[in-house]
Amino acid sequence: MSERSVSRQRQGKRWYTVLAPEQFDRAELGETMAEEPEQVVGRTVETTLGEITGDQGQDNIKLIFKITDVGSDAAYTEFIQHELTRDYLRSMVRRGASKVDLHITVRTTDDYRVRVSPVAFTTKKADRSQEQAIRQIMIDLVEEAAEERAFAELVDSVVEGRLSSAIYGEAKTIYPLRRVEVQKLSLEARPEEIAAEEEASVDVADDDVAVDE
Numbered sequence: 001m002s003e004r005s006v007s008r009q010r011q012g013k014r015w016y017t018v019l020a021p022e023q024f025d026r027a028e029l030g031e032t033m034a035e036e037p038e039q040v041v042g043r044t045v046e047t048t049l050g051e052i053t054g055d056q057g058q059d060n061i062k063l064i065f066k067i068t069d070v071g072s073d074a075a076y077t078e079f080i081q082h083e084l085t086r087d088y089l090r091s092m093v094r095r096g097a098s099k100v101d102l103h104i105t106v107r108t109t110d111d112y113r114v115r116v117s118p119v120a121f122t123t124k125k126a127d128r129s130q131e132q133a134i135r136q137i138m139i140d141l142v143e144e145a146a147e148e149r150a151f152a153e154l155v156d157s158v159v160e161g162r163l164s165s166a167i168y169g170e171a172k173t174i175y176p177l178r179r180v181e182v183q184k185l186s187l188e189a190r191p192e193e194i195a196a197e198e199e200a201s202v203d204v205a206d207d208d209v210a211v212d213e
Contacts (some may be wrong), residue, residue: 016075018045020065022099023152027052029065029077037070044051045077049159060088061159079155082185089119092179098126101183102138106146108154112189116142116158117184123176130175137171139181151187 016037018029023102029045029052050059062085065077093099101119108114118138126134142156145154157163168180189197 011076014073016040016070016073017061018065018067018075018077021069021077021152023079023156024052024063032067032075034112039098040067040070040075043067043075044080060085065146078187079152080187082182084153084156084183089181089183092121092181094121094178097124097178098122098175100126100138102135102142104139104142105188106143106148107150107194108151110150110189111194112151113189113194114146114154115150115184115186115188116146116163116182118142118164118179119181119183120167120171120177121179123178126175133174134171137174138167141167155185158185 005103013033013035015033017031020027020029029047032040032043032045034040044064046062046064049061049063050056052063062081062083063079064081064083066080067075068078069076075128099119099121101117103115103117105113105115120134120138141163145157145166149157154163164180164182169178170178171177
């Protein structure tokens with residue numbers, strides 16, 4: 001495509017600076033172009049925690065944000081996913097050791113539904129009962145974290161490593177561990193979406209009630 005054609009395509013479009021949520025200090029995530037503000041809403045932006053903080057040691061943590069609102073020249077986002085890179089997770093695996101993982105869905109105090117996936121790496125091979133005990137600790141601590149925190153607070157506890165540290169502290173009493181991480185956290189449903197699901201469920205239940213005439 002010629003430069004003139006590209007220039008014509010860009011006429012009437014404007015750039016919007018994409019900003020992270022307040023919990024990430026409104027860091028600039030990049031720019032996006034659109035003719036109308038509503039065209040920007042719904043777009044996703046992927047970055048790393050290292051790019052936000054300037055710490056290259058955190059480049060193994062991927063973050064995904066979704067644009068939810070647009071101002072005059074800024075696009076505001078919400079956090080939707082945290083995930084460790086595959087290369088980093090592969091580097092944690094050792095021959096003759098165990099990888100104990102879990103996928104659990106929880107609800108926060110402000111009614112966000114979140115899927116959390118912690119993983120523990122042992123120093124040597126654990127047996128099945130030890131792996132089950134470690135998973136139970138994961139379940140208990142993830143559920144407890146969600147029951148005590150709003151969505152943003154739960155995200156902070158994962159991104160900052162506090163949840164994985166808590167799991168490590170308790171699970172290491174079951175079997176020696178080399179590392180515990182939360183390999184993924186993703187937003188599954190917002191409060192309004194959950195409310196709509198529950199309302200629809202009630203409507204279906206009402207329809208199923210038999211009425212004697």
